[in-house]
Amino acid sequence: MDILDAIKRNGVRSILKQGLVFLGVLTSAFMVWKTISVFTNCESPAVVVLSGSMEPAFYRGDVLFLNNGRSPIQIGEIVVYKVAGKDIPIVHRVMRTHTDKETGKQYLLTKGDNNPVDDRGLYTKGQLWIEREAIFGRVYGFIPYVGMITIYLSDIPQLKYAVLFGLCLLSLFESE
Known part of the structure; x- marks a missing residue:
């Protein structure tokens, strides 16, 4: 019920704004990755x-x-x-x-x-x-x-979902 209360308190607009900011961050990261790929002549730098x-x-x-x-x-x-x-x-x-x-x-x-x-x-x-x-x-x-994080996330799928769920909860309660 806390999640529904957080949605009611913040409003749908606030949650959509957070989603757009998150998409903007992902898009920026992808653009930086591709730019580095061009300079290093590697598909994965x-x-x-x-x-x-x-x-x-x-x-x-x-x-x-x-x-x-x-x-x-x-x-x-x-x-x-x-x-x-x-x-x-x-x-x-x-x-x-x-x-x-x-x-x-x-x-x-x-x-x-x-x-x-x-x-x-x-x-x-x-x-x-x-x-x-x-x-x-x-x-x-x-x-x-540093890459052990990605190894753990791929070896333990439950950990990946727990981290994603935690980030979603954090973003909802952070705007309070």
């Missing part, structure tokens, strides 16, 4: 590390910042790539490179620092190298453990 395959360089929950320059990738660089048929990008280090003399295309062999073998088992069946075009971004910075 930040990713969260989801596994321990890159320990001790990066741990689960670290947020990595990416760019995607067109210069050739060097051995030792940490890249984020996508494999055909898999939705989740992989963050691993480049162990070897190969440039095709005829086409000039660069091919890469990657490996997680904490993995005993290279990534050929992760690639598409029969694939021995990752093409440069599959590289999603190159890591240039990180913030440790």
Whole structure:
């Protein structure tokens, strides 16, 4: 009943105004994200590390910042790539490179620092190298453990709904 009382006290106009402000904040955040994407030449300028395959360089929950320059990738660089048929990008280090003399295309062999073998088992069946075009971004910075929030929200759906419900209640009672 407290929610209905809050709606009666604040009025429908006030609640609609709060909704529009919230949509404005979301729209602004999206515009900033897309602007950063253009400047970094990455469809996603930040990713969260989801596994321990890159320990001790990066741990689960670290947020990595990416760019995607067109210069050739060097051995030792940490890249984020996508494999055909898999939705989740992989963050691993480049162990070897190969440039095709005829086409000039660069091919890469990657490996997680904490993995005993290279990534050929992760690639598409029969694939021995990752093409440069599959590289999603190159890591240039990180913030440790900040991404654990998103991991918890995706691993525990009830937590996501509890947070959303709490934010809704907070916005209703905040305007009192």
